Amino acid sequence: MNFRARDHKRGILLTSLITTLLLLTPLTQAQNNYALPPPNIPGIPQEPSNNSYPNPEYARLIAYSLYFYEAERSGKLPTDNRVSWRHDSALNDGQEVGLDLSKFTFPLSWTITVISWGALEWSKGYELANQTQYLRDMVNSSAHGTDVSGETAAAMAASSLLFRNQFNDTGYANTLLTYAKNLYSFAETTPFTLYQNSVPQVKSAYSSSSYFDELVWGALWLYRATNDTSYLDKAVNYFNTNSLSGLKKIFNWDEKSGGCYVLFAQLFQQSGQDSSKWKSEAERYLDGIVNQSDGCTFTNGGLYWCDGDSDQASLNPSLDTAFLCLIYAPIATSSAKTQTYVNFALSQIDYVLGKNPINTPYVVGVHPNSPQNPHHAGAHGGNDVSNLNNPPQTQHVLYGAIVGGPNKKDKFSDSRTDFIQTEVALDYNAPFQSLMAYQMINSRSDPYYVNVPPGKPQPKISVGAIVAIVIICVILLIIAILLFLKRKKIAEWWKNRRQ
Numbered sequence: 168m169n170f171r172a173r174d175h176k177r178g179i180l181l182t183s184l185i186t187t188l189l190l191l192t193p194l195t196q197a198q199n200n201y202a203l204p205p206p207n208i209p210g211i212p213q214e215p216s217n218n219s220y221p222n223p224e225y226a227r228l229i230a231y232s233l234y235f236y237e238a239e240r241s242g243k244l245p246t247d248n249r250v251s252w253r254h255d256s257a258l259n260d261g262q263e264v265g266l267d268l269s270k271f272t273f274p275l276s277w278t279i280t281v282i283s284w285g286a287l288e289w290s291k292g293y294e295l296a297n298q299t300q301y302l303r304d305m306v307n308s309s310a311h312g313t314d315v316s317g318e319t320a321a322a323m324a325a326s327s328l329l330f331r332n333q334f335n336d337t338g339y340a341n342t343l344l345t346y347a348k349n350l351y352s353f354a355e356t357t358p359f360t361l362y363q364n365s366v367p368q369v370k371s372a373y374s375s376s377s378y379f380d381e382l383v384w385g386a387l388w389l390y391r392a393t394n395d396t397s398y399l400d401k402a403v404n405y406f407n408t409n410s411l412s413g414l415k416k417i418f419n420w421d422e423k424s425g426g427c428y429v430l431f432a433q434l435f436q437q438s439g440q441d442s443s444k445w446k447s448e449a450e451r452y453l454d455g456i457v458n459q460s461d462g463c464t465f466t467n468g469g470l471y472w473c474d475g476d477s478d479q480a481s482l483n484p485s486l487d488t489a490f491l492c493l494i495y496a497p498i499a500t501s502s503a504k505t506q507t508y509v510n511f512a513l514s515q516i517d518y519v520l521g522k523n524p525i526n527t528p529y530v531v532g533v534h535p536n537s538p539q540n541p542h543h544a545g546a547h548g549g550n551d552v553s554n555l556n557n558p559p560q561t562q563h564v565l566y567g568a569i570v571g572g573p574n575k576k577d578k579f580s581d582s583r584t585d586f587i588q589t590e591v592a593l594d595y596n597a598p599f600q601s602l603m604a605y606q607m608i609n610s611r612s613d614p615y616y617v618n619v620p621p622g623k624p625q626p627k628i629s630v631g632a633i634v635a636i637v638i639i640c641v642i643l644l645i646i647a648i649l650l651f652l653k654r655k656k657i658a659e660w661w662k663n664r665r666q
Contacts (some may be wrong), residue, residue: 185204199620200617201534201535201618201621202533203533203535206566208234210249211566212226212230218612221296222383222498222610225296225603225607225610228530228533228567228603228614229298229607230298231532232377232596233298233301234250235596238545238546240253240513241256241257272319274593275316276319276418277318280321280322280325280384282597282601284325285597285605286394286601287329287332287404289608290604292604292608295607296604299333299334306326306330315381317378318381318384318385320387321381321387321388323350324385325388325392327343334405334637344432347389347390348393354381355382359382361378371541377665379405380411380422380423380424380427382401383402383427384423384426386401387427387434388430398433404428411424413448415461415462417487418491418615419484420594428445428490429449429491429532431445431449432446432498436498446498450504451496453492456492457492457507457511461473466573468518468577468578469514469523470523472484480587480644481572481573481574482529482569482595483571486569486595489515489602490601493508493509493602498507516602516606521615522615523577525573525623527623529569529573531564531568532564532565536621537616538584538589539581540583541570542591545565545624546562546564546565546568547563548562548563556584567664568591568595569591569595570588570590574588
């Protein structure tokens, strides 16, 4: 009996050990790094990521985004060009008809403003990632319209702060600030006009819906850059006289009201003035986002979705609003609000980095599940505009590009012909790059995709289908039991029938 008891105990211990090992196996697998290895490109961090701080994977994401912007350059490229498949281009475009075809200044200026704002807030992120020089190079490479002039003034004023405070280049900062002031004076030229009225070629691409938000936006950035209160007075006056209070519009290259609320609150607090009005305005706006009282909602997978705005590029509203939430969170009126804004922003970051129903990080080149076919002519490598699938495979990896994103059902078509979902754009990456700088400072763990095995999850069976299957199985079981119980009578019936 003693031997049997001892063997029984050994059996229990062995079973427990095996069970424990089986349970621990998924945990061990989860520690694998499934991120794609970095390319051998100057400036791209090569260190492996293992939840260390500062995190090499977030450093790569910043570096990749800066690389993406280099891939978007046109004209005469510098000698230190890192994108081997990009060359000088568009050197003479428009000359034969006397036109300047560089007409997309509006979204480009917004991009520079947002990147500069993010760098002013989270410059340490670029320092930790060793990307400060590449940031400087990016910001440095850069007809009357009230809106575009106001936005460009904002971009140059914001950039001047970056060069003065982060890059210690007072001379260039002063040059930028002079241009910003002149552009803003140009923006105030009356009569005010939308820039597509002066440059009709942009009407079908990047037309503007209003210019009053840009007048406020430009004045606020000039006030931040100069401390000249006349610019703050202009901002307040344009804001009040043009009914910009109480709006719920999504912050983007065309609509600055949400950014103005946050920037007003920042500047009034930093200058020691009463910021209560502007904090109330900012928190009304941000609370509407996180509480879904602004008319927007979340997809089943957790992506912030606004009908109309999200239909054309779903990740854009998500990233833009996450950016504003993190900018404002430190000065919120309560710790609860601060945490709510941070949580919202982190949830959107995680979604973009792979925590979504199809395990897809929507950043090109970081993971086997990343988009393979961005809508980008240079990266594709083809020259047949009538057939975007020739060649079928993308020839060059557009590292760091953010694509348009999934639809409202969290489904994504990785096809370069589906430009809504796979197109890349300067303004898509602007908030993303800044958010990665924030993560570089604050995150103590890897981006979500690092622990995601390659491959898309199998479609889940719905609850209704499971219920139907269970009901059918129960019915079949009841029939089987009845047949078993009535087997003798059935046999007799069959026997009699055959006779």
